[in-house]
Amino acid sequence: MKEFALIFRLKDISDFQPSPEQMQERMNWLGSIAAQNKLVDKGNTLLPAPGSAKTVKPDNVVTDGPYTEIKEFISGYIVVKTDTIEEAVEIAKENPIFKIGGSIEVREVLKRD
Amino acid sequence: MTAVLCRHFGLHHIEIAEDIASDTFLKASEYWAINGIPKNPTAWLYTVAKNKTKDYFKNLSVFETKIKSQIETDILQKEYDFEYNSQIIADSQLAMIFAVCNPANSNESQICLALQILCGFSVEEIANAFLTKPETIKKRLQRARTHLRNDNFQITSLSEIEIKSRLETVLKTLYLLFNEGYFSKTNNKQIRIELCSEATRLTLLLTENPLTNTAQVNALLALMCFQSSRLEARTNVNGEAILFEEQDKSLWDQSLVQRGNYYLINATNGNEVSKYHLEAGIAYWHTTPTDNEKWQHILQLYNQLILIEYSPITALNRAFAFAKVYGYEKAISEAEKLNLTESNYYHELLGYLYANTDIDTAILHYTKAISLTKSKTEQQTLYKEIERLKQNKS
Numbered sequence: 001m002k003e004f005a006l007i008f009r010l011k012d013i014s015d016f017q018p019s020p021e022q023m024q025e026r027m028n029w030l031g032s033i034a035a036q037n038k039l040v041d042k043g044n045t046l047l048p049a050p051g052s053a054k055t056v057k058p059d060n061v062v063t064d065g066p067y068t069e070i071k072e073f074i075s076g077y078i079v080v081k082t083d084t085i086e087e088a089v090e091i092a093k094e095n096p097i098f099k100i101g102g103s104i105e106v107r108e109v110l111k112r113d
Numbered sequence: 114m115t116a117v118l119c120r121h122f123g124l125h126h127i128e129i130a131e132d133i134a135s136d137t138f139l140k141a142s143e144y145w146a147i148n149g150i151p152k153n154p155t156a157w158l159y160t161v162a163k164n165k166t167k168d169y170f171k172n173l174s175v176f177e178t179k180i181k182s183q184i185e186t187d188i189l190q191k192e193y194d195f196e197y198n199s200q201i202i203a204d205s206q207l208a209m210i211f212a213v214c215n216p217a218n219s220n221e222s223q224i225c226l227a228l229q230i231l232c233g234f235s236v237e238e239i240a241n242a243f244l245t246k247p248e249t250i251k252k253r254l255q256r257a258r259t260h261l262r263n264d265n266f267q268i269t270s271l272s273e274i275e276i277k278s279r280l281e282t283v284l285k286t287l288y289l290l291f292n293e294g295y296f297s298k299t300n301n302k303q304i305r306i307e308l309c310s311e312a313t314r315l316t317l318l319l320t321e322n323p324l325t326n327t328a329q330v331n332a333l334l335a336l337m338c339f340q341s342s343r344l345e346a347r348t349n350v351n352g353e354a355i356l357f358e359e360q361d362k363s364l365w366d367q368s369l370v371q372r373g374n375y376y377l378i379n380a381t382n383g384n385e386v387s388k389y390h391l392e393a394g395i396a397y398w399h400t401t402p403t404d405n406e407k408w409q410h411i412l413q414l415y416n417q418l419i420l421i422e423y424s425p426i427t428a429l430n431r432a433f434a435f436a437k438v439y440g441y442e443k444a445i446s447e448a449e450k451l452n453l454t455e456s457n458y459y460h461e462l463l464g465y466l467y468a469n470t471d472i473d474t475a476i477l478h479y480t481k482a483i484s485l486t487k488s489k490t491e492q493q494t495l496y497k498e499i500e501r502l503k504q505n506k507s
Contacts, residue, residue, distance in 0.1 A: 024413065028435070031416030035428035036450050042420050 001081045003040055003109040004088040008095075009072040010102045013048055016075060025096040033080055033091060043078035072103065079109060131230075137162045206231065207322055210315055211276065214283040215264055222257035223286045224293060225250060232311040242293065242304050276324050284333055284389070287316050291337050295344075306344060313337045320376070331380035332389035338373030339396035342366040362402075370400045391418040408437035425453050429462050441466045457485035461495070468498075472506045 010016060018026065033039045046066075047053060053066045066073040082088045085106060092104040137158055145151070213226045221243075228234040228242070236254070240247040294308025316334045319325040346364035377393050395414045398407050415431035428451050436444030445466050453459035464478035476499050483495050 024409070027413060027416040031412075031419050031431060032447060032450070034416075034419040034423060035431050035447075036452070037423045037428070039420070039423075 001083060002085070003079055003081050003111075004085060005077055005079050005107045005109055006088070006092050006095075007077045007105040007107065008075045008097055008102060009105065010048075010075045010097070010100070011072050012101070013073070015100045015102070016048060022096065022100075029095050030078070032094070033078075038080050038082055038091070039078065040081050041079035043076055045076040046074055048073050048075065075102070133162055133165045136165055203318065203321065206315075207318055207325065210283055210287075210318070211279050212261065212264075214279065214286040215261060216279075216282050217260045217264060218257045220286065220289055222253050222260075223282075224290050225253050226257050226261070227286060227290055227315070228308075228311070229254060231315060232307075238304070241301065242308060273324060280325060280327065280329075283319070284329060287312050287319075288333060288336075288389070290315075291340070295340055302348060305348075309337070309341055309344060313341060320379075328380045328383050328385045329387045329389050331376045332387060332393045335373045335376035335380055336389055336393040336396050338369045338376060339393060339400050342369035342373065342400060365400065373397065373400070386417070388418060388421050391415075391421070408434055412438050425451075425456055426458065429453070429456070429458050432462060436466055441469065455485065457482040457491070460485065464495075464498070468502060472502050476502055 030039070030042060034042075048066050050064050053064070055063045055066065057063070080088055080091055082091070085108060088106050092106055095104060097104060140161055141154075141158060145154075209231060210227070213230055214223055218226065225239055225243075228239050229236070234242075236247050236250050240250045243250065291309055291312035294305045294312065313334070316330065316337060319330045320334060342365050343360065345366065346360040346362070373393070373396070377397060380390055380393065391414050395411055395418070398404075398411050398414070401407070404410075412431065412434040415427065415434050419427050419431055429448075432444055432448040432451065435447050439447075445463070448459075448462055448466060451459065460478040460482035464475045464482060467475035467478060479495050479499050479502075483492050486492060486495075
């Protein structure tokens with residue numbers, strides 16, 4: 001089994017607060033992965049709001065908010081275990097994030113040890 | 114009584130304590146049969162036990178003074194003069210629970226030990242409950258007792274640290290003990306009820322001591338109350354399981370439901386959400402009359418539960434709740450992802466989900482489930498279901 005990080009990105013900061021229905025959908029998706037015993041780490045949500053997000057750049061430049069050079073911001077991550085990256089992609093495809101124009105990056109985890 | 118005696122002997126001499134306890138009860142059954150039950154049976158029993166203990170130590174000291182110094186007999190003299198009252202009995206039992214639930218032993222052995230030492234079950238009774246041979250149980254108990262003796266766990270007093278570090282194991286054992294009764298392999302209803310009520314009694318004991326009256330303990334007790342409330346309705350006269358939907362809800366014990374509610378409220382005083390909280394929450398929704406959102410609540414609780422701890426049964430129960438919320442068709446693909454092809458419950462669930470749309474596939478799954486289960490009653494229920502489907506088809 002390999003491990004893959006699924007990294008969630010959203011376009012609009014107003015989409016960050018989910019409605020109760022969206023929350024249910026997300027939990028169903030996460031529960032479904034866990035029910036297949038393929039969840040390694042349920043991950044965390046990364047707050048993008050001012051005061052909770054800063055970006056540190058060279059020459060002591062610190063800006064508020066997430067990294068803004070790209071339009072999307074990272075909203076969270078989880079780690080799954082599957083035999084292939086294709087399987088991890090299939091899992092990602094079922095996430096409700098695409099309904100609100102978000103995206104998921106799938107990256108194999110190389111463990112430091 | 115064994116627990117109280119062990120408080121004095123230490124776990125090393127648990128056999129002696131047990132011998133004295135059983136001698137005492139033997140004497141009681143002889144004496145009471147002739148002279149009637151005394152006014153205070155507990156006091157009577159403990160007085161006899163005390164005397165038997167004195168005799169035991171006297172014999173021992175006669176033997177040992179030949180080799181050992183006088184000082185030691187002095188200690189013995191002090192030791193056998195033990196006290197008993199309801200507080201000490203409760204404390205001793207509590208300490209015994211913690212001693213028995215020793216992580217050095219397997220879960221199964223812990224349950225066997227608990228049944229024997231804490232619940233007074235005989236080897237035959239335990240073998241009956243587990244559907245195994247008495248010899249197997251005997252061996253298992255012997256091994257477990259050796260581990261207990263080698264462990265330096267002190268039964269006299271429980272410190273806060275010891276309680277905290279072992280409470281999780283204790284809860285797990287009590288939880289499994291209860292499940293052993295609730296989902297028992299045996300069809301004997303009496304055994305099932307006894308296992309469940311013993312587990313509940315021991316958990317109740319934990320809520321009575323401030324050190325062990327934690328949120329998790331209350332959550333577990335709430336779960337036991339909710340589940341117990343349906344014990345009567347769960348099986349028919351032949352011991353066959355009755356599906357939840359077909360249960361006679363008037364047989365549900367409302368007073369147990371209310372006690373469950375009470376302990377669940379106690380359990381939610383803090384911010385802690387354990388698996389017992391979630392399972393008690395699910396059981397709560399099962400006991401409440403129809404609510405439109407009921408299955409959605411249950412599904413969400415299963416989502417949280419499976420995130421805390423993966424188990425195939427939780428995964429299958431979650432898929433069932435999913436079917437109730439989003440329909441059988443969507444649930445089929447959700448269930449098939451689980452790929453638990455070696456589990457009879459997996460095939461039972463798929464058989465159930467396919468029954469309305471694809472009878473052939475449903476029968477295939479039920480047939481597979483029959484080949485995987487060892488339970489005769491379950492096989493019978495499934496054969497009946499296949500017959501019903503075949504008739505519907507023609």
